[in-house]
Amino acid sequence: MKAQRAHFAEPLQLRSGAALSGYDLVYETYGCLNAAKSNAILVCHALSGHHHVAGHTADDPDNIGWWDNIIGPGRPLDTDKFFIVGVNNPGGCHGSTGPATVNPATGKPWGSDFPLMAVVDWVHAQARLADLLGIDAWAAVIGGSLGGMQALRWAITYPQRVRHALVIAAAPKLSAQNIGFNDVARQAILTDPDFHDGHYYDHGVTPWRGLRLARMLGHITYLSDHGMAAKFGRELRGGNVKFGYGVEFEIESYLRHQGDKFAGYFDANTYLLMTKALDYFDPARETNGNLAAALAVAKAKFLVVAFSTDWRFAPARSREIVDALLRNGQPVCYAESKASFGHDSFLMVDDYFHGVVRAYLANVSR
């Protein structure tokens, strides 16, 4: 596959009241759209994801898609049966219009002038991509974490255009604890001396220290205590403590490595924007906090999956979605995997989770 680019000239009206004058979306497709255009699945990405969901490009065999383990020929999202679409959301930093791309009004990168986005704004942008591809209704919209929130939002905002919503490791809204973690991450970036009010591009620097800290913190919340203990325990790099502040424990080495790697390629403004989209997500806000009332308009059938070791969006959060659907008498399946990788479990090879998605989608393609 090869990344494609589409330009949308019509302004995108945003939940904030602002508008995005025009924008590009970068996307990839896998498999074939059938004649009835009824076999399309949209894969929504989470905080750090993008359009490259599976496979690799000919020129870059090491650049494997972020959800390649579940998408491909014979895999649960079977590209022999389905036409899979991955898209980088606006505000992202993988090719679609975002804070690091050039603002046509100034000729300089948008930086912090880029409007903050809400999940519903992404869904509207994705709907325009669906129009462009000639897809009236998705066979399924699927996503994990923030991606799952987009699937949920799709089912509410475009009920006629989603036949199945697969909401994985998500929540109907963030808790105070979730928002608290996000704000610490944002503060790390916002207080970095190289942040320059979000216009760091003009200064030839990036607030990589802040972004690195944000990622390290985030990473802890993606893993489970048990999973971290099993993988790192209290293992020391050098065999003995050195009574200093260098890397001593394996977990320190791991987190610093993850932080460095991430800060090397991800855009800090996108990180800020994504965490805000998470914080703002609350579809029940339109129905006085009543999630069942918000979901009542949905026509989709739902598959909700949670992971028992996920404490970021614990199974109880997924059950809020399930219970709201049950209250309305809507069709829903709910599975809870015991995978040990915490929130990140949805990105891992987990036989049960993959089996559930495979079994569910087998009925979708039938």
Added chain:
Amino acid sequence: MSTAFERPDFDVIASWVQPGERVLDLGCSDGSLLKRLIETRGVRGWGVEIEDAKVLAAIANGINVIQGDLEGGLTGFHNGAFEHVILSQTLQSMRHTEEIVSEMLRVGREAVVSFPNFGYWKHRMDILNGRMPVSDRLPYEWYDTPNIHLCTIADFDAFCAKRGITVKERKVFDEGREITEEHNFLGSLAVYRITRE
């Protein structure tokens, strides 16, 4: 899919539901009963199942299955959300027997409970002969049985009476045939239709 002979309670339950009604099957396994009720009776069905393999099978069967533990009650299920709540041959293996019955009658207008009758004559014979009963309906040895709350038909009647639960109907079977007299002696399987109304 189980045959009518293996699960005569399936036929009875099918005769008790009406098209369009909402049915919740607790411990729904692979969703066979729900699938049958949906296909032959036109109900809207949901199931609860705890075991991964059975949840997977129910999803493959196209059933709305919610993975969860009945021992925790039916938290999350709304009062009166279902016309029928079914607990098929599971009551005897539950720890929180009273709680699940009361939860079923909270979320459902009516509950259907089936269980192996411990008062069945062959079981009584086994006891008289000094051994724990092992039969088609109770296929386990005493040391490996999941059945920790076995009861007789008379016991269950008393249980309902004491709690103000109305028995709307009771069907009793042995070897796939309905028993019309001496239920507690001749029946190996009991199917109750109970309500608080």
